[in-house]
Amino acid sequence: MAELTRLEEQILxxxxxxxxxAYGISxxxxxxxxxxxxxxxxxxxxxxxxxxxxRFLEAYKGxxxxxxxxxxxxxxxxxxxxxEELLANRRIQDTFWKxxxxxxxxxxxxR
Amino acid sequence: MKDSTKxxxxxxxxxxxxxxxxxxxxxxxxxxxxxxxxQEEKGRSKAKLWLxxxxxxxxxxxxxxxxxxxxxxxxxxxxxxxxxxxRQKLYSVINLLGLAVGMACCILILSYVHxxxxxxxxxxxxxxxxxxxxxxxxxxxxxNLATSNGAIGPSLRDTLPEVExxxxxxxxxxxxxxxxxxxxxxxxxxxxxxxxxxxxxxxxVSGDSEEALQVPYTAVLTEExxxxxxxxxxxxxxxxxxxxQVDYTVTGIVENVxxxxxxxxxxxxxxxxxxxxxxxxxxxxxEDFDNWTYLLLQEGANPQAVEEKCLPLIDENMxxxxxxxxxxxxxxxxxxxxxxxxxxxxxxxxxxSDILYVYLFSAIxxxxxxxxxxxxxxxxTARSAGRGREVGIRKVHGAVxxxxxxxxxxxxxxxxxxxxxxxxxxxxxxxxxxxxxxGRDLNVPYAEAGWLxxxxxxxxxxxxxxxxxxPAFVLASFEPSTILKGNPFLGKGKGRFRGIxxxxxxxxxxxxxxxxxxxxSQVQHMKNKRLGxxxxxxxxxxxxxxxxxPSIETIKTELLSLPWIKGVGRSSxxxxxxxxxNAVLPEGFSLENSQTMGIIHVDHDYLPALGxxxxxxxxxxxxxxxxxxxxxxxxxxxxxxxGWDDPLEKFLTELDSRSISKRVxxxxxxxxxxxxxxxxxPLMIFLAPSDTNAxxxxxxxxxxxxxxxxxxxxxxxxxxxxxxxxxxxxxxxLESEYLTEARLSRLFSYFSLxxxxxxxxxxFGMAAYTTEQRTKEIGIRKVLGASSSGIVLLLxxxxxxxxxxxxxxxxxxxxxxxxxxxxxxxxxxxxxxxxFPASAVLVLAIGFLTTAYQSFKAAASDPxxxxxxx
Numbered sequence: 014m015a016e017l018t019r020l021e022e023q024i025l026x027x028x029x030x031x032x033x034x035a036y037g038i039s040x041x042x043x044x045x046x047x048x049x050x051x052x053x054x055x056x057x058x059x060x061x062x063x064x065x066x067x068r069f070l071e072a073y074k075g076x077x078x079x080x081x082x083x084x085x086x087x088x089x090x091x092x093x094x095x096x097e098e099l100l101a102n103r104r105i106q107d108t109f110w111k112x113x114x115x116x117x118x119x120x121x122x123x124r
Numbered sequence: 125m126k127d128s129t130k131x132x133x134x135x136x137x138x139x140x141x142x143x144x145x146x147x148x149x150x151x152x153x154x155x156x157x158x159x160x161x162x163q164e165e166k167g168r169s170k171a172k173l174w175l176x177x178x179x180x181x182x183x184x185x186x187x188x189x190x191x192x193x194x195x196x197x198x199x200x201x202x203x204x205x206x207x208x209x210x211r212q213k214l215y216s217v218i219n220l221l222g223l224a225v226g227m228a229c230c231i232l233i234l235s236y237v238h239x240x241x242x243x244x245x246x247x248x249x250x251x252x253x254x255x256x257x258x259x260x261x262x263x264x265x266x267x268n269l270a271t272s273n274g275a276i277g278p279s280l281r282d283t284l285p286e287v288e289x290x291x292x293x294x295x296x297x298x299x300x301x302x303x304x305x306x307x308x309x310x311x312x313x314x315x316x317x318x319x320x321x322x323x324x325x326x327x328x329v330s331g332d333s334e335e336a337l338q339v340p341y342t343a344v345l346t347e348e349x350x351x352x353x354x355x356x357x358x359x360x361x362x363x364x365x366x367x368x369q370v371d372y373t374v375t376g377i378v379e380n381v382x383x384x385x386x387x388x389x390x391x392x393x394x395x396x397x398x399x400x401x402x403x404x405x406x407x408x409x410x411e412d413f414d415n416w417t418y419l420l421l422q423e424g425a426n427p428q429a430v431e432e433k434c435l436p437l438i439d440e441n442m443x444x445x446x447x448x449x450x451x452x453x454x455x456x457x458x459x460x461x462x463x464x465x466x467x468x469x470x471x472x473x474x475x476x477s478d479i480l481y482v483y484l485f486s487a488i489x490x491x492x493x494x495x496x497x498x499x500x501x502x503x504x505t506a507r508s509a510g511r512g513r514e515v516g517i518r519k520v521h522g523a524v525x526x527x528x529x530x531x532x533x534x535x536x537x538x539x540x541x542x543x544x545x546x547x548x549x550x551x552x553x554x555x556x557x558x559x560x561x562x563g564r565d566l567n568v569p570y571a572e573a574g575w576l577x578x579x580x581x582x583x584x585x586x587x588x589x590x591x592x593x594x595p596a597f598v599l600a601s602f603e604p605s606t607i608l609k610g611n612p613f614l615g616k617g618k619g620r621f622r623g624i625x626x627x628x629x630x631x632x633x634x635x636x637x638x639x640x641x642x643x644x645s646q647v648q649h650m651k652n653k654r655l656g657x658x659x660x661x662x663x664x665x666x667x668x669x670x671x672x673x674p675s676i677e678t679i680k681t682e683l684l685s686l687p688w689i690k691g692v693g694r695s696s697x698x699x700x701x702x703x704x705x706n707a708v709l710p711e712g713f714s715l716e717n718s719q720t721m722g723i724i725h726v727d728h729d730y731l732p733a734l735g736x737x738x739x740x741x742x743x744x745x746x747x748x749x750x751x752x753x754x755x756x757x758x759x760x761x762x763x764x765x766x767g768w769d770d771p772l773e774k775f776l777t778e779l780d781s782r783s784i785s786k787r788v789x790x791x792x793x794x795x796x797x798x799x800x801x802x803x804x805x806p807l808m809i810f811l812a813p814s815d816t817n818a819x820x821x822x823x824x825x826x827x828x829x830x831x832x833x834x835x836x837x838x839x840x841x842x843x844x845x846x847x848x849x850x851x852x853x854x855x856x857x858l859e860s861e862y863l864t865e866a867r868l869s870r871l872f873s874y875f876s877l878x879x880x881x882x883x884x885x886x887x888f889g890m891a892a893y894t895t896e897q898r899t900k901e902i903g904i905r906k907v908l909g910a911s912s913s914g915i916v917l918l919l920x921x922x923x924x925x926x927x928x929x930x931x932x933x934x935x936x937x938x939x940x941x942x943x944x945x946x947x948x949x950x951x952x953x954x955x956x957x958x959x960f961p962a963s964a965v966l967v968l969a970i971g972f973l974t975t976a977y978q979s980f981k982a983a984a985s986d987p988x989x990x991x992x993x994x
Contacts, residue, residue: 037154038161054155055142055182059189086153 017102021060023048025069025099028089036075036086037061061089069095135175142179142186201534208535212507214977215892219503220543222885223587226496227547227580229878231568232558233489238573239566240482243384243464247325249420252288253460254427256280256417257469260453262446263707263779265720269413270469272455274398274406277417279441284433286425291320292395293387293416299668300848301391302365303353309850310349312390313366315398321378323420324387331360331376337394340401343372344392346380366393367669368847383565386464409441414471419457427457449707449779450716488875492882493583495629499885500543501591502622504536506893508595515599528600536592537585544584561871622890623926629883630930630971631937634963636876638938641959643869646946649953650862656795657699658735662854664698665819665840672844676816680729682839688824688832693730694816700858701818702798703807707779710766718779721762721806722797727813731757731792733822741772741790744811751811756786760794762806776808786810799861803950820854880967884974887923891975895919895982903987915983916976923971931964 017025027043028035041057044050064070075086091099136159140152163171209216244250256276258269277290296313318337321328328336329347336344343364350359359374366372372393381388399406406412421427434455446453458467465479515528551568559565570576667676680692697703703722710719728744739760744751756776763771777785794804823832833851840849895902902915910918939955946952 038158041158053181053185054139054158054178055185059185063189063192 017098018060020052020056021064021069022099022102024057024060024064025091025095028070029091029096029099033088035089040089064095065089068092069098135172135179139175139179139182142182198534201531202538204531205535205538208507208511215503215507216539218885218888219500219507220539220546222503222882223496223500223540223543224546224550225878225881226493226500227544227583228550228554229496230489230493231547231551231576231580232554233485233492234576235566235568236558236562236564237482237486237489238569239384239564240465240477242572244386244460246382246384247460249323249325250460252421252423252425253323254419254421254430254457255460255463256419257456257458258413258453259456260451262451262453263449263718263720264451265705265707268469269471270467271413271415271471272417273409273411273413274395274415274417275409276441276455277415277419279409280419280434280437283437284430286422286430286433287419288422289319289323289420291317291323291418291420293320293418294395294398294414296393297668298666298850299367300850301353302368303362306353307848308352309848310390312388313393314387314389314391315393315395317395320392321376323418326378326381328376328378330358331374333376336376337392338375338396340394340397340399341370341372342375342394342397344376344378345374346378346390348380349390350374350377364391369669369671372397409438410445416471418460421457427459431455431457448715449718492878495882495886497587497591498625499882499889500540500587501594502625502886502889503892504539504591505594506889506896508532508599511595512599525600529596532596532599533589533592536596537588540584540588540591541581544580547580557874561867561874563867622886622893626883626886626890626926627930627933629879629886630927630967631933633876633879633883634930634934634967635938635941636872636879637963637966638934638959639942640869640872640876641963642942642946642953642955643865643872645953645956645959646949647862647865647869650800650865650949650951651859653796653800653951655699655800655858656736656793659699659855659858661823661825662734663821663823663836664852664854664857665821665836666850666852667816667818668850669844669847672847673814673816675843676813676819679819679840679843682843683819683821683836686835686839688827689821690824691729691733691822693733693820694727694813694818695730695820696725696812696815696817697797698818698820698854699734699795699797700799700854700861708808709777709779710768711775713766719765719806721808723778723808723810724797725810725812725815727811727816730820731809733820734795735822736795737793738790739793741788743790751789753784754786755789755811757790757792757809758788759792759804759807759809761804762808763791765806778808799858800951801861801949880970884970887926887971887974888978891919891923891978894922895978899982899985902982902985903989906987912980912983916979919975919979919982920972923975924968927964927968927971930967935960 023044024040027040031039031043037054037057040061041052041054044052044057061070065072069092070089071092073088073090075088077085136152136155140155159171159175162174166174247253255270256272258267258272260267274292274294277292281287281290292315294315296315298309298311299313301308301310301313316337320326321333321336328344331344336342345353345359353359353364354362359377362374364372364374378392419430421430431454438453438455442453463472465477465482468478518528555568568576667673672679676694680694683689683692703724705720705722707718708721708723709715713719726744728746731738731743738757741757744755744757748755758771758776766774768774771788771791774788775785776788777783792809796804797807798805821836836851837849840847898919905915905918938960942955946955
């Protein structure tokens, strides 16, 4: 299917980073802290479920916690496929960045 | 406080509902947790605001998500649909085309129906306008007249308070109209009152409605006609010369008459002109009945009450004459909007139609659509029979039932929608044909009937859903093991239904084919009917200019000097024009038993020129000068009607103001002076050359027609150079009398074609289904030694049975219907019985051809393949 969108890439990376603590809110906060953008909550959950559907992520139930009245959180974890997709994405990015020629704009000191 | 917690609770729940499409455990907890974090950081009220914003901002994501998955699923269905289409090209094309033809047909017929019922409704005051018609019985002749006397309308307006206004129309015969050097013959000329612009909604585009048509010798033209004569010049105040004798001043230009108006004209002339020229004709209620009278009633007036109030007025104005010739007359008020479809009167305008046709066509439209839909479903089902394995494999791979149902439905929907698009293309392609068939210059009312397109889309959806539902629900519900093992199809019940359908469709096809045959043979019968005169090589020159009547004898002499002219006769009417009618008192009859007869006026040479036979007595002769006043010829029908074995020397008296008795000097053989569809009536022929409206010229056969016409024109112009030469061929004009029947025969052939097509679709579907079902049987038969031809015969036998059954149903019905239709024709063709077996053979052949593809494929298949089917 189509390439990953930027948001999807960010979500996948967040899940990777957060490891065992990757659930909706922690992912939301992680992205917010790095990008300084405040997404809508739906803006996180819909892509999350879409990524699960595409098998880049797996969802699993956490232990029920008393704080939530015995309900458990929905945690996410990266799959093999998701990791490969991320790496492929990065390779593409790197290739784009590789050997870029110098570019100079008016008023800019050449470095 | 408590309330606000509750609100935020609802908000949280709502948000989690929006987000969670599938069971999303923990989501509610997540959102709640976040809400609490925000609440702690920014306070309760801010948190609530935050929650509200979150809900709003989530909606676009939710919509996007829904669309995203919808598209992914649909893309898959689309792919599968396209694959199936490729795999079964023939079936798919036939299936799509079948539904498309059905829908196209339905759209066209709906346009026709929409057009027909829209007639005359564009007049703002349509609900208050009524046409005055006359019912009654005079001189033993019952009549229902659409026309009335010109004096009646104005006197009703003056005496009855309910009648607000009145408009009269009167048709002027075909006349030449000239402006400077431009000369055209116009058929669409009406005399009318100035109130026409008040009562009807014929808006003037230029000229003053207060002044147009107010005085004698004024005219109003439609935009199109004005353009023809004046181009871009301003027509107001210009002068038109009509029939080369009278000048009319143009006082207004009116918008072109809408196509759905039963009153149709190109030029309006002021009725005041007629009243000025013939004052006596429009002051009494009798004699002249060639006008249409329309009344505008007051708001809320009751037309029945007006009809009753007319009775004493009729007695007062016409009572004496009615008593004299015996009978009665009443007036009826006919609502304007009903004239087009609900009127069947003498003197109705030409474009009249019948509500029966509207019902009939609507029924046919529905019927065709229904059959097309059923066939579509059947073929879809038959097609899906081969897809059991696909379903099985999908199921084994974990497809749930709901998904399979959805896929089949979507596939069927895609088909139905493609059919709709195809149907719209077909409609555009066949619109011209349909226009000439229906005799109406109509368009598909996409704009006028805004509901049409949405309705069609909904229809396509419904058909798609219903057609897809059978394969969807039945196939999807099978156990994969059963489907994968073998043919999942099903009991005989469905097959029997399909059989009934095929029989039904073929019965209709056969009826229509027989109908076509009967209509065509009736048209032939009318064309070949002996008319009582020799219709070939007769040319008619119209005489409409009063001033040339004195010169007609000179024209005759001039024409007769041409070697290839065999005869020239003068007459008031020529065949096809009918005759004038009046009450006549034959010798030996009492006044109460007076008879209505047709009367034509001729000269000495007319009957020989037409080749009308004198069966008894003699023709008018120049040797008997008294013929002009004292002699009359009658036709055989008249002699028979009056019971005269020896009609010669009997006397006839026309009951007009002079009431002169004339002696019968001869009897002519019956000839059709009306059209061939009407019975020949009793006829009197007077010698009165001064009443000439036409010169009939008999040409010798052969010769160069164009050259001859040129010489005729030269001869005419030599005598009356200022009057235009206007002619027609009698046989061609008689031919146009059967236009209705000719159109009907075309309509029938198209409908038969369509019915056969649709029936074949049904047959094709059924054959596809049964052949599929019997794959294994055929395999076993072949292994046991059946030949290919034997198999084809085996499969064909079923089809033969169906078509035979259809014939048994169709024959008596078709015979009855044809007989019923022919009742309307006094001169009718016998029903040729060979048409019946011929149509059966035709349909049988078409049926076999339709199924041949499948039968031969099945018969030629290798039994190894068909038995390995499992």
